[in-house]
Amino acid sequence: MxxxxxxxxxxxxxxxxxxxxxxxxxxxxxxxxxxxxxxxxxxxxxxxxxxxxxxxxxxxxxxxxxxxxxxxxxxxxGPGFVDTHRHAWEAQLRRSIPDVSDLGEYVMSTLAGVAPNYAPEDMYIGTRLAALTALDSGITTMLDFSHNSRTSAHSDAALNALIDTGIRGVHASMGPHFGEWDRQWPKHMNRLVSDFHGAADGLVTVRLAALATDEIAGPAIAYGPELAAFASDLGVWTSIDAVFGIPSSEAILRWARMGILDPTLTLIHATGLTPEAWTAMGDAGVTVSLAPTSDAQIGLESAVPAVDEALAVGIRPGLSIDV
Known part of the structure; x- marks a missing residue:
């Protein structure tokens, strides 16, 4: 039977x-x-x-x-797959990404256009849908790069969605790029860590999230000494998105000089980086999350996943769905 x-x-x-x-x-x-x-x-x-x-x-x-x-x-x-970077709140926007031709159009259509209209219940629906479809695809661990934390209620909704699906979920919290929000991030992460880090019998954990540079949304959500110190004091790791090109390469070398490039960081995309930046990343022991499908869809740098570059400096890269 x-x-x-x-x-x-x-x-x-x-x-x-x-x-x-x-x-x-x-x-x-x-x-x-x-x-x-x-x-x-x-x-x-x-x-x-x-x-x-x-x-x-x-x-x-x-x-x-x-x-x-x-x-x-x-x-x-076999073991479940690990998705090292997904903007889970966007799950109900699926099929819209083919309508954009580059990163700028994605930023304006999704992050500037749709994101400001999200209520906490929208965060819950998107994140739960993303987690359920991950499980259905054999992905049992997912890092949710949750960059639409307009209020503490938005963050709580995203975290509860991970808990309710039973996935091994990492909630990486970042403030929004555009629009009105409570400016509670990153200070509210003290409560998020207290309330949710290790929730669901250890299946759900919390990270800080940031961008590599201030090019897209200004300095408030760009990684630097202040956020590095905050994450260190909180005892959490940091995922850094939009790591690509010469500006990010320069930022990586700057972090290395400051002593804030270390194994607690995951750098996302990592396309079009200079050899010097890769050397610094390998020396520091960072991890890397590649996003082959979205890099190709929106044309990030060469759009060629940096597998060889990572392996050459001793980094075994992870893979991610992204959007």
């Missing part, structure tokens, strides 16, 4: 073991080889064992025998 989602949910909620069996297992763990066909044993939120035939395994046979069996033959069983 085929296992249903209702069966799976009931087993998960009761901590009954669940045995995924027969699929090609990709472990992403150098100590555990991939299997052409194998088993993965789950209990609650934990992976208990991986093996070729766990029902005959002395250590896990009893649990496997009592488990709900899910036939995964013909499928690939």
């Amino acid at each position: 085929k296992t249903t989602l209702v069966d799976f949910t009931a087993a998960h909620d009761s901590d009954r073991p669940i045995l995924l069996t027969g699929g090609a297992v990709v472990t992403m763990d150098p100590s555990i080889p991939d299997l052409d066909a194998g088993d993965v044993l789950l209990v609650g939120p934990q992976i208990i064992a991986i093996g070729a035939d766990l029902r005959s395994d002395p250590g896990h046979g009893a649990a496997a025998a009592s488990a709900l069996v899910v036939d995964t033959r013909g499928a690939i069983v």
Whole structure:
């Protein structure tokens, strides 16, 4: 009899073991080889064992025998994907991005035109839709670069949407680019961290978000010594968007001289950067989030994802959906 989602949910909620069996297992763990066909044993939120035939395994046979069996033959069983940068509140605007021809048009149509009209409930709907469609696509971890925090209620709505979907979510909070807002950011992040960092049994965490330079929206939301100190005092990491071209390259070298280019930073896009900037990034141990689809859609610099540049300085880049 085929296992249903209702069966799976009931087993998960009761901590009954669940045995995924027969699929090609990709472990992403150098100590555990991939299997052409194998088993993965789950209990609650934990992976208990991986093996070729766990029902005959002395250590896990009893649990496997009592488990709900899910036939995964013909499928690939592996860890969920990680989306390292998505503006989740924009999810209900899908299909609109092909109507813009470059970054300037996106900024004006979405960030200047639509974003100021968002209410907290719109933030909730967009963020929850983004998280649900991420899960449906095999993405189990998503960083929400939430750059429409017009009020504390907007931020709370976005965070509650992550909690309500059950995704492993990182809320990276930034003030809006344009329009009226409460100017509560970044100070309100003290409360966000207190109320939400580690929520949903540790699945939801909080980060600071900023832009690389003041070109797009002015200095208030551009990364620099003040925001670096704020994030450090708060004990959170920082995601920095719109990192591209010569101005961002110069900013990266400036951060390095100031001592605020470090492993707590994730730099997003990273297209068209100079070799000197890449060297500084590698030396500092930053992480990088590439956005191949949006870079091509709106023509950021060369629009070629900087995979080779990152690997050359010892950075293994992440991938992101963006918008």
